Amino acid sequence: MTSKFRIVFRKELRESLRDRRSLGLLALFTLMYPLLLGVLLHQWIDRATRPEREGIVLAVIGGAQAPTLMAQLKQKNITVHDTPPLDEAAIGDLLRAHKAAAVLRLPGKYAADYAAMRPARIELWYDSSTEQDGRRDVEDVLNAYGSNIAGARLLAHGVSPAALSPVQVQRYDTGTTAARSAGVIGGILGFLFFPAFICGLSAAVDSTAGERERRSLEVLMAQPVRTWELVAGKWLAAALLAIVGITLELMLAHAILSWMPLEEIGMSWRVSWGRLLLVCLASVPLSLFAAGMQIAVAMNARSFKEAQSVLSIVMLVPMLPGLAVSMLELKTASWMYLVPMLSNQTLLRETAKGGDIGFLPFVLTFLCSALAAWAAVAFAVWRMKSERYVLAV
Amino acid sequence: MIEAHEVRKQFGAVQALGGVSFTAHDGHITALLGPNGAGKTTLLRTLVGMLKRDHGTIAVDGVDPEHDPLAVRANIGFLTDQFGLYERLSTREYLTYFGELNGMGGSGLRQRIDDVAEMLAMDDILERRSKGFSQGQRIKVALARALLHRPRHLLLDEPTRGLDVMSTRAVRQALAALREQGCCVVMATHVMQEVSHLCDDVIVIAKGHTVAQGTPADLCRRTGIANLEDAFVRLVGTDEGIVA
Numbered sequence: 001m002t003s004k005f006r007i008v009f010r011k012e013l014r015e016s017l018r019d020r021r022s023l024g025l026l027a028l029f030t031l032m033y034p035l036l037l038g039v040l041l042h043q044w045i046d047r048a049t050r051p052e053r054e055g056i057v058l059a060v061i062g063g064a065q066a067p068t069l070m071a072q073l074k075q076k077n078i079t080v081h082d083t084p085p086l087d088e089a090a091i092g093d094l095l096r097a098h099k100a101a102a103v104l105r106l107p108g109k110y111a112a113d114y115a116a117m118r119p120a121r122i123e124l125w126y127d128s129s130t131e132q133d134g135r136r137d138v139e140d141v142l143n144a145y146g147s148n149i150a151g152a153r154l155l156a157h158g159v160s161p162a163a164l165s166p167v168q169v170q171r172y173d174t175g176t177t178a179a180r181s182a183g184v185i186g187g188i189l190g191f192l193f194f195p196a197f198i199c200g201l202s203a204a205v206d207s208t209a210g211e212r213e214r215r216s217l218e219v220l221m222a223q224p225v226r227t228w229e230l231v232a233g234k235w236l237a238a239a240l241l242a243i244v245g246i247t248l249e250l251m252l253a254h255a256i257l258s259w260m261p262l263e264e265i266g267m268s269w270r271v272s273w274g275r276l277l278l279v280c281l282a283s284v285p286l287s288l289f290a291a292g293m294q295i296a297v298a299m300n301a302r303s304f305k306e307a308q309s310v311l312s313i314v315m316l317v318p319m320l321p322g323l324a325v326s327m328l329e330l331k332t333a334s335w336m337y338l339v340p341m342l343s344n345q346t347l348l349r350e351t352a353k354g355g356d357i358g359f360l361p362f363v364l365t366f367l368c369s370a371l372a373a374w375a376a377v378a379f380a381v382w383r384m385k386s387e388r389y390v391l392a393v
Numbered sequence: 394m395i396e397a398h399e400v401r402k403q404f405g406a407v408q409a410l411g412g413v414s415f416t417a418h419d420g421h422i423t424a425l426l427g428p429n430g431a432g433k434t435t436l437l438r439t440l441v442g443m444l445k446r447d448h449g450t451i452a453v454d455g456v457d458p459e460h461d462p463l464a465v466r467a468n469i470g471f472l473t474d475q476f477g478l479y480e481r482l483s484t485r486e487y488l489t490y491f492g493e494l495n496g497m498g499g500s501g502l503r504q505r506i507d508d509v510a511e512m513l514a515m516d517d518i519l520e521r522r523s524k525g526f527s528q529g530q531r532i533k534v535a536l537a538r539a540l541l542h543r544p545r546h547l548l549l550d551e552p553t554r555g556l557d558v559m560s561t562r563a564v565r566q567a568l569a570a571l572r573e574q575g576c577c578v579v580m581a582t583h584v585m586q587e588v589s590h591l592c593d594d595v596i597v598i599a600k601g602h603t604v605a606q607g608t609p610a611d612l613c614r615r616t617g618i619a620n621l622e623d624a625f626v627r628l629v630g631t632d633e634g635i636v637a
Contacts, residue, residue: 011490219473224467226463
């Protein structure tokens with residue numbers, strides 16, 4: 001007699017494929033996730049490669065009163081637009097429409113105040129909710145202009161302008177766009193494995209807690225089928241969905257990542273299709289583990305809802321080691337290949353760098369999840385055999 | 394033939410079965426009578442080997458369900474208050490699933506599904522998915538599942554509940570036909586009319602004990618009451634019957 005887990009497996013798979021909820025999750029995470037990643041990376045790259053200060057547009061009202069200031073602004077690559085007098089509302093509209101980074105308004109008595117050496121007021125209008133870096137540059141120019149004038153005036157009185165600046169600050173920024181983005185993107189790569197826990201979820205819950213809720217589990221357990229055959233059939237059906245989901249997702253992500261100029265943000269994706277398939281293969285047990293864990297947890301819940309709420313917490317646990325490692329900024333070490341999920345994340349990150357890491361990480365990644373999967377399924381079988389479980393069904 | 398002798402089962406401090414003994418013969422329909430909470434469900438689950446008894450012996454055609462549960466289950470059609478239908482499968486797919494689990498397959502299984510559907514007058518729902526089935530349709534599908542693999546024994550928990558007159562008749566005729574074929578049918582029920590019309594033997598259990606076994610006429614004679622329902626209440630013990 002052939003093993004009956006195949007009959008259970010076929011039936012669970014057929015039922016899952018007829019369930020719009022489980023198919024929806026599968027499609028959402030295999031397609032949406034890599035696409036979202038692509039869009040996000042595209043934005044990063046776009047920001048990183050945009051030339052510095054490609055010309056700030058500044059609207060100036062009454063600029064004719066200060067020709068020297070205007071000349072200095074133009075020298076600093078700021079485009080000055082002479083604008084007729086505007087009221088407050090009109091300035092607001094101008095800023096909201098992004099026609100200018102800021103508006104500089106020189107009141108009518110500016111020239112007179114300036115000539116009389118009274119503080120001459122200049123108004124700088126900006127919209128802090130939409131403004132970009134432009135306003136700061138304008139302020140820098142204004143400050144530099146002010147100190148120049150002050151220096152000249154002091155000099156005229158026989159005082160060295162150096163007396164005004166006892167301390168001189170020179171700024172050095174060692175952070176690069178690349179370094180800043182690398183951390184974030186490392187985290188994003190780690191989340192590429194999350195669908196392993198999502199794609200089979202619906203099937204795992206439906207075939208255990210759902211079956212209890214619909215009161216069909218007792219009938220099934222009274223059939224001439226061994227407990228391990230029941231569990232294995234349900235487990236493999238859920239795992240297959242997860243395996244298909246994560247493999248498709250990794251391939252799509254690979255296609256997107258290889259196509260993008262990631263070098264611009266200091267990231268690399270030097271992965272061949274062969275390597276990628278190895279990563280996918282090494283990640284198969286992760287899906288098996290995810291499905292096994294979900295079955296083992298969900299079978300104890302009385303309803304679909306209860307199982308889902310418990311699992312939404314349990315599912316975060318495998319993510320924790322990865323988060324801890326990235327927060328503590330630990331260097332890649334061999335032990336990381338012994339923790340399910342973390343091992344897959346580490347493997348992908350190291351593979352992406354393009355170096356030769358040998359086969360051991362692949363083998364360890366494969367084995368650690370396989371072992372965890374076996375433990376989860378063994379627990380589920382033991383639990384289903386127990387009399388207390390039969391009574392609760 | 395199902396033989397049980399002094400079967401006891403305890404859950405913690407609760408004595409679910411305190412000593413149940415009976416014999417259900419082949420070619421007989423045996424009614425299992427007992428108030429709610431008398432231990433009927435526990436008894437049925439013990440008979441298919443889902444629960445292990447603490448004491449006593451059980452033999453289904455000479456096989457101990459604890460020793461070889463798969464052989465016993467393959468020879469038992471089991472219908473409890475849980476119908477166990479799958480909303481996303483059609484009736485035929487559902488029956489095919491359970492047929493295959495019982496080792497059937499191919500054209501033999503297809504033919505058997507058609508036969509059972511005809512016997513239970515349920516051809517109209519054979520290709521439909523069970524979502525939205527009425528109570529009567531559900532119980533027919535579940536009964537078809539229990540009969541599918543031609544078991545020699547049937548354990549049925551209230552097989553006619555929720556059925557209209559036509560369907561009830563169809564089920565009763567099916568059971569009578571199975572009796573003719575020499576099946577051993579054990580049926581828990583609360584419908585006394587059904588017991589007097591259909592059943593050859595009656596087992597009365599209360600509080601986990603067998604109170605009486607015999608033909609309906611035997612029970613009436615023993616209690617000295619002509620009406621089976623009144624005889625049942627007397628056997629169970631009036632107070633207990635009401636409290637339980």
